[in-house]
Amino acid sequence: MSKYDPLSNLLADYDGNEVWLTFNQIGDMIDGDLPDSAYRHRPWWANRTDDRGGQHLAWQSVGWETRDVDMSRERVRFIRLSNERKSAQTALPKPISILEAKEGLAAKFGVPLDAIEISIRA
Secondary structure, three states: OOOOHHHHHHHHHOOOOEEEEEHHHHHHHOOOOOOHHHHHOHHHHOOOOOOOOOOHHHHHOOOEEEEEEEOOOOEEEEEEOOHHHHHHHHOOOOOOOHHHHHHHHHHHHOOOHHHOOOOOOO
16 A cells, blocks of 8 residues: 555546645645655656656556646646546557567667577576
């Protein structure tokens, strides 16, 4: 369970397509203060596609993203993603074979196919 689950639940159950929340409202919702970095660093509110951080999952995992982060007024606007954008954002890349990977790397680096070696360690 994440400390940001109450924010996820609010957004998942919200009827509209956008909502402004103050940093204090979010802090109250999660039963504690947001970290100082949420108040000082705009990137804390970033929509991410990597596994760094974790707070972004509170909104992105339920189909929302942040917009218009107003650091001076300490508020953020959340926008519900359309179904097409949600699908594209959460879609896993299509798996490829080792041969396809080697062909792609050979083409990218302009080397013969037999110059590419792929090692897999378990």
